[in-house]
Amino acid sequence: MSDNQTFVPEKIQIGISSCLLGSQVRFDGGHKNSYYCSTEITPFFEYTSICPEMAIGMGAPRKSIRQVKDGDVLLIQSADGSLDVTKELTQFSTQKVAELDYLGGYILCAKSPTCGMERVLEYKIGTNNSTKTGVGVFAKALMDKYPNLPVEEEGRLNDMVIRENFFTRVYAYDDWRKMIASGLTKHKLIQFHSRYKYLLMAHSPKWYRDLGPMLADIKDVEQTAEEYFSGFMTALKIKATRKNHTSTLQHIQGYFKKHLNARQKEELAESILKYRQGLLPLLVPMTLFNHYLREFEVPYIADQVYLNPHPEALKLRYAY
Structure with missing residues (x-):
């Protein structure tokens, strides 16, 4: 090129x-x-x-x-x-x-x-x-x-919540298909789940807890993948709630404690609190997380689909 x-x-x-x-x-x-x-x-x-x-x-x-x-x-x-x-x-x-x-x-x-x-x-x-x-x-x-x-x-x-949910599923579905097309392995399946950990948590804490153990002892990778993906898409069909988003944001917040100064920690905590109270949109704490990821190396969080589940230009994160 x-x-x-x-x-x-x-x-x-x-x-x-x-x-x-x-x-x-x-x-x-x-x-x-x-x-x-x-x-x-x-x-x-x-x-x-x-x-x-x-x-x-x-x-x-x-x-x-x-x-x-x-x-x-x-x-x-x-x-x-x-x-x-x-x-x-x-x-x-x-x-x-x-x-x-x-x-x-x-x-x-x-x-x-x-x-x-x-x-x-x-x-x-x-x-x-x-x-x-x-x-x-x-x-x-x-x-x-x-x-x-x-x-x-x-x-x-x-309905903006339904719209965001639909396109979140569209991009996750496409991501899965690309992973399958590249050649399914146990490692790729576990990696996929790892990248979607916090998106699953925001949509359904129950499915988040249930899907992980499926991958703990994989004997038949294709059968496990089929069962996993059915549960995965079922989980994403559940609309994320403000309560679940708040819990997910707080989990991610913990990964930045060693990197942020007192002012930054306070700013991030306040944005999450105001989001929980309905005073700020989800986009605000998300923007802060993405900003801090450009400043500090937090590879596990940088890989999380939750922070960017679909193109920003689609303007879907205004639903919450």
Whole structure:
């Protein structure tokens, strides 16, 4: 690489419902363009956009469809039952998700009978009575096939805590996949856990305590890795709390005692206290830690993903 070239990291591949990028694929010929998805975060990700209805040739505009429950059987039909695409959508979903193992996350369109992640309307056959108990047929196939894949609905990303949680999982998922691709070993697995120690503590102290012992006596590294990663992603799905963040910050604080003078110690302790009281954002003590890491050598803490779980330019740490 020449001196005037800049290294550009490979972008993470994200799946997304086509309508969220402004494609006019909805039943009424419209879209649900998300400015956040289609503009703000595009510098960080490559998209694979999918609309199951268009993929099976329904076209736009088209007759609207909905989920219909006939006993234990789920049907995808028009309101009058004259159009039934259950078989087509089920087959497409099964076949398509099998091709998506390269994705690092997925952003879905809410309430859709194909792409809704949760609370999709399910109608009782022959009536207009419905319950919000459904999952989109494509979304279900995706989540069943890749249970650890970070998946979220676009509307929920307006909640800053949910947004930060989703992208934390996206970058951790990508980190894991790169580690696996480099060749799984016991040492790499233990190193991975070590780097994520404090991020796990912030999300779930229970899972933090449970995951460590898994790696104490590894006999089958691949089986252990599979079990570990399932628990790891389950832990990260739990939203970090102010209480857990405070505990984690205090643990990290201990590593700097030998390096900081009295004024610096007081400044750091005060920033953590004010964060716990809700008077300062998490970004303040995090900034101090990163500042001190540039001044002092604390290798174990410098390796902690917790301090930088995603690019700063995504502006995600304002949630807490």
